[in-house]
Amino acid sequence: MFTKEIFLDIQQTGGGDAVPYSTVAYWMAEFKRGRSSCKDDPRSGRPSTSVTEENVKKVENLILEDRRMTIKHIVEILKISFGSVQSILIDSLGFKKVSARWVPRMLTDENKKRRLEISKRNLEMFQHESDNFCRRFVTMDETCVHHFDPETKRQSMSWKRPSSPSIKKFRVAPTAGKVMASVFWDSEGILFIDYMPKGQTITGPYYANLIPKVREAIKEKRRGKLSLGVLFLQDNAPAHRSEVELNAIRCAGFNLLDHPPYSPDLAPSDFHLFPKLKEEIRGTKFHDNDAVIAAVEYFFESQENFFFHKE
Template sequence: MLRRYQISLELLLRNKNDPFLDRIVTCDEKWILYDNRKRSSQWLDRDEPPKQFPKKKLHEKKTMLTVWWNSAGILHYEFLKTGETIDADNYCRQLDKMHENLARASPAVVNRKGPILLHDNARPHVSQKTSQKLSDLGYEILPHPPYSPDLSPTDYHFFKHLDNLVKGRVFKNQTDAENAFREFIASKTPDFYRKGIHDLVKRWQKCVDSNGAYFAQLSFV
C-alpha cells in the first residue's frame, strides 16, 4: 500500500503543477463471454433431487478484446482471432496502429510534450521489445502500482460500463460480440472518455487520503 500512496501523491502533485491528463493513453485486455446470463439457484423441496439442465454450449466460449483510448475517445481496438494470444509481438503491432491513429487525431500530443502510456505490468507490456518500441515512438510510461485496477481508467470506468451493456446478453459468435462492442462505443459521447481519464485525480486523492488503501467505489458529498 505504501507504493500506491507514493505513486498517487507523486502524480497528484505533478498534475497540479503541470496538468498532463489529456496526454494519457491507456489500454487493457478483457475476456468477453458469449453467454452473459446470470446462473440462477434452484428452489427444491426437501429430498427433491436437483433438476438437470442441458449444458449451454456457449457457456465456456469467449473472445479477448484489447482497447486503447484517451480523454478524446477510442484510438484502437481489436478482438483476437481464435488461437491468437497477447504477446510482445502482438502488443507492439497494436501499439503501432494505435500510435498512427493518435498522430492523426491529436498531432499536438505526439509532436510537443509527447504521449504518456498508462498500462499495467503484464508481461507483454513490460517486455524488452515493448520497452524499446515505446522508446522509439516517444512514449513516457506513467507510474502505476501493481494490482491496482481501482487506479486504472479502463478497469474502473470503461470496462465497468461495458459490463453493464453485455449483462444478460447472449452472443452467437464473435461477430455478435464485436457488433455489441461497436454499439457500446457508438453510444458514448466525448464526455464519457474525458470523465474516465479525469477521474484519476479523485482516485489518486482518495488513495492518498486512505494511506494507499484499496477501494471499489468512490462516493462524494
C-alpha cells in the same frame, strides 16, 4: 360509512392484498368506542434482565477479540438468550455482520509503499498541468467479452406483491465463446481496438506490434497529441513489462507512466470503462465473434466525449 362499504372500498383499492372483513369490523368497533390511533397499545411484557451494561461490555470484548464469532457461540459463553445477544449487538453496540470485500491480492508493505509513492508522483504531475495532462494521457488494457454473460442477481431484481410467487433465477456460467479485446483510449474516446485472433496468446511481441498502430491512430485522430508528448499508462501484466514491448513504447516516443503493483482501482479501464461495457451487454446472447465485436463497437461509438473524461 358502514363497515361493509369501507371493506368494499378497501378491496377495490388494495385488491388481493386488502385486509379481511373481520379486521375492518374490529377497527370500526374500536373507533366507535373512542379509539383514535391505529398503533398497538403499549405492553409491559417480560422485562429484559440480560441486556445490562456488564453484558454489553462482555459482548463487545468478545467481538473485538474475534469479529467472526457467531451469536450462538456468544450465547454459550455468556449463558444469556439468543435474543438478548442479538439485541446487544444490533441495538446497544450498533454492529452488523458483513461479508469481506474481495480484493485481487493482499499487498505487502513494500507494495503499499510503492503504491503510495507512484500515486503521489502521478498526482503531482496532474496537479502541475491538469489540462495538458488529460490531453496527453492515453491508457490501455485488455478484456474478455463472452458470447453470453448472464445478468447479475442485482440486475434480475424486480417488484412483486407479498402474495406473488417467488422469483427464480437459474445459475448460469459465462459461455466458453469469447473475444479478447485490447482497448487503447484517452479522455476524448476510443483510439484503437485490437481483437485478438483465435488461438493466439497474449505476449510481449503481440503488444509490441500494436504500439505503432496506436501511434498512427493518435496521429490521425488527435492532432497535436504526439507533439505534446503522450503519457502512456498500462498495468504491470508480464506481457506489458516485456523488454520488446517497452522498447516499442520508447520507439513510439511515448512517456510510460508508472503503475502501482496489483492496483486495478487505479486503472481507468478496470474501474470505469470495462465495467460500464459489461453492464450494458450483460444478459445478451451473441451467436458469434462478429456479433460481440459489433456490440462492443456500438457501445463505444454511442458514448459522448464526457463519458471518457468524467471519471
